[in-house]
Amino acid sequence: MAQTLAEQILSHAAGRAVAPGELITVRPDVIMAHDSLSPTIIKIMRERLGQQHVADPDQCVLVMDHVAPASNVATANSQNIIRAFSREEEVRLFEVGRGICHQVLVEEQLARPGRIVIGSDSHSTSYGAVGAFGTGMGSTDIALAMGTGKVWFRVPESIKVNVDGRFRPGVDAKDLALKLARVMGIGGATYASVEYHGLEWLPLPGRQTMSSMAIELGAKAGIFPPDGEVAERFIVPEWLFIDPDATYAQTITINLDELEPQIAVPHSVDDVVDLGEVVGQDVDVVFLGTCTNGRYEDLRIVADLLQGKQLAPGMRMLVTPASRQELQKAIADDTLNTLLEAGGTLTTPGCGPCMGRHQGTLGEGDVCLSTGNRNFKGRMGHPTSQIYLASPAVAAATALTGKITDPREIKG
Amino acid sequence: MAKVWKFGTDVDTDQIVPGRYAPYMLKENQDVKDYAFIEARPDFAQNAQPGDVIVAGKNFGCGSSREYAPEALRRRQIGGIIAPSFARIFFRNAINLGIPVFESSEIVELVADGDEVTLDLENGRLLTTNETYQLPPLPDFAADIIKVGGITKYVKENGRFPGE
Numbered sequence: 001m002a003q004t005l006a007e008q009i010l011s012h013a014a015g016r017a018v019a020p021g022e023l024i025t026v027r028p029d030v031i032m033a034h035d036s037l038s039p040t041i042i043k044i045m046r047e048r049l050g051q052q053h054v055a056d057p058d059q060c061v062l063v064m065d066h067v068a069p070a071s072n073v074a075t076a077n078s079q080n081i082i083r084a085f086s087r088e089e090e091v092r093l094f095e096v097g098r099g100i101c102h103q104v105l106v107e108e109q110l111a112r113p114g115r116i117v118i119g120s121d122s123h124s125t126s127y128g129a130v131g132a133f134g135t136g137m138g139s140t141d142i143a144l145a146m147g148t149g150k151v152w153f154r155v156p157e158s159i160k161v162n163v164d165g166r167f168r169p170g171v172d173a174k175d176l177a178l179k180l181a182r183v184m185g186i187g188g189a190t191y192a193s194v195e196y197h198g199l200e201w202l203p204l205p206g207r208q209t210m211s212s213m214a215i216e217l218g219a220k221a222g223i224f225p226p227d228g229e230v231a232e233r234f235i236v237p238e239w240l241f242i243d244p245d246a247t248y249a250q251t252i253t254i255n256l257d258e259l260e261p262q263i264a265v266p267h268s269v270d271d272v273v274d275l276g277e278v279v280g281q282d283v284d285v286v287f288l289g290t291c292t293n294g295r296y297e298d299l300r301i302v303a304d305l306l307q308g309k310q311l312a313p314g315m316r317m318l319v320t321p322a323s324r325q326e327l328q329k330a331i332a333d334d335t336l337n338t339l340l341e342a343g344g345t346l347t348t349p350g351c352g353p354c355m356g357r358h359q360g361t362l363g364e365g366d367v368c369l370s371t372g373n374r375n376f377k378g379r380m381g382h383p384t385s386q387i388y389l390a391s392p393a394v395a396a397a398t399a400l401t402g403k404i405t406d407p408r409e410i411k412g
Numbered sequence: 413m414a415k416v417w418k419f420g421t422d423v424d425t426d427q428i429v430p431g432r433y434a435p436y437m438l439k440e441n442q443d444v445k446d447y448a449f450i451e452a453r454p455d456f457a458q459n460a461q462p463g464d465v466i467v468a469g470k471n472f473g474c475g476s477s478r479e480y481a482p483e484a485l486r487r488r489q490i491g492g493i494i495a496p497s498f499a500r501i502f503f504r505n506a507i508n509l510g511i512p513v514f515e516s517s518e519i520v521e522l523v524a525d526g527d528e529v530t531l532d533l534e535n536g537r538l539l540t541t542n543e544t545y546q547l548p549p550l551p552d553f554a555a556d557i558i559k560v561g562g563i564t565k566y567v568k569e570n571g572r573f574p575g576e
Contacts, residue, residue: 078436136501187497383451
């Protein structure tokens with residue numbers, strides 16, 4: 001029977017062929033919770049469900065990334081509750097400074113081709129970059145999964161995204177992700193698993209950028225075929241492959257030959273325009289980071305553009321690497337130093353200022369150019385602050401001039 | 413009688429409860445229920461009464477999976493939420509918490525902010541001063557979860573998940 005990637009992965013877990021619309025209960029391979037929600041999850045599992053212990057410690061993983069390190073007494077106390085839980089239950093914990101959950105699970109190969117990974121964070125679609133079925137769930141679902149070892153799913157329909165061509169100079173995976181949001185809208189893939197075709201040549205970081213933003217289309221999952229760099233670095237189960245006879249609810253085609261740098265304007269991720277429409281907009285702060293664009297490759301793009309140059313007067317640039325490993329790569333060559341020399345500032349690997357809680361919260365009227373994935377009103381701070389979403393190259397060019405700038409205009 | 417709180421399209425969970433008011437960030441004596449729509453619509457945070465009904469445009473609850481967004485509404489004892497469509501994680505979270513949710517494309521066109529209504533959950537109807545509207549029923553398993561008061565109670569009572 002011809003199946004999509006999502007159908008193959010869920011069928012494998014269910015032990016039988018399943019089809020879109022069916023309700024199934026399966027054992028997820030990985031159940032991830034981060035610091036922001038773990039205290040609530042622990043409470044739900046122990047007090048509401050009445051399970052004192054996790055069903056299987058090997059399924060569970062805890063990551064300190066949302067407010068890392070703790071910003072106030074409340075978060076510090078909550079983090080200690082999580083640490084105690086991890087010791088009591090012998091559940092693996094990735095401490096403050098290790099990095100963003102979605103980056104860490106890929107680095108540790110906890111997310112890998114064919115696995116089901118559920119996380120207490122909507123950007124858990126990120127795991128689709130390595131051919132896993134990754135999806136975000138609320139605290140109750142995660143608590144029940146930890147306590148019972150199981151989770152229920154409605155098998156989603158799949159939407160095929162066909163990509164033709166290659167990125168033009170100055171254009172990258174972030175522009176493609178924004179273009180998809182533009183074309184499909186923030187509810188365009190609701191309940192569906194998006195499958196990305198035509199990108200065998202795209203290295204892993206670009207896949208992570210795109211899969212992280214599958215949720216911005218409303219998707220349940222955003223899965224790449226386990227090919228190219230993923231097939232080189234991960235073991236791929238023989239039952240996981242693209243079947244040309246599989247049925248998709250919808251097919252969208254994007255031609256990269258026509259793709260210009262894109263930018264999401266305040267206050268919606270799908271309010272995307274060609275960069276040219278907003279160049280010249282004053283910006284107060286540039287944020288380089290998040291599960292979408294916080295990797296070495298993203299930092300390197302910025303370093304290449306900032307080499308030997310200084311940030312515009314009054315501009316600040318926050319650099320929040322997605323993980324310790326990515327930070328170490330940037331230290332090992334002159335990437336990080338270049339960013340610091342230019343005037344950038346480094347924050348702890350983690351989610352950083354993305355959610356407006358710490359490490360670069362926006363004030364009244366602040367305008368931020370972010371390489372993140374969400375620009376909802378007030379997300380990063382004051383409700384009158386504004387967030388534009390763009391690629392690392394656009395972030396670098398903007399940091400140099402103090403205004404939204406096309407990176408292709410920056411001379412070497 | 414309950415009051416209608418009308419919202420627009422694509423209301424995201426950062427509007428419903430901004431991240432800086434997550435339970436994780438709050439002091440012991442603070443409760444997330446006091447921060448529902450605190451910045452997007454402060455009069456809701458101040459004045460919403462138990463039983464009040466939220467009516468919104470498409471894709472309600474999009475964005476972050478934060479369950480404390482629907483949980484804040486549950487603690488405010490919101491009577492129900494009616495929209496033409498919901499973002500999937502929010503929809504699932506709301507059902508998991510036992511919040512009555514209804515997918516109706518017509519209701520949002522027919523009621524206004526501040527209207528007095530009665531939400532008849534027993535019969536799946538919304539009564540305004542002039543009319544009675546039948547609300548589309550949820551799939552059985554979702555209706556069962558809400559009826560029993562949420563997924564945790566469902567699992568405890570049935571010893572299994574829906575579809576298991």
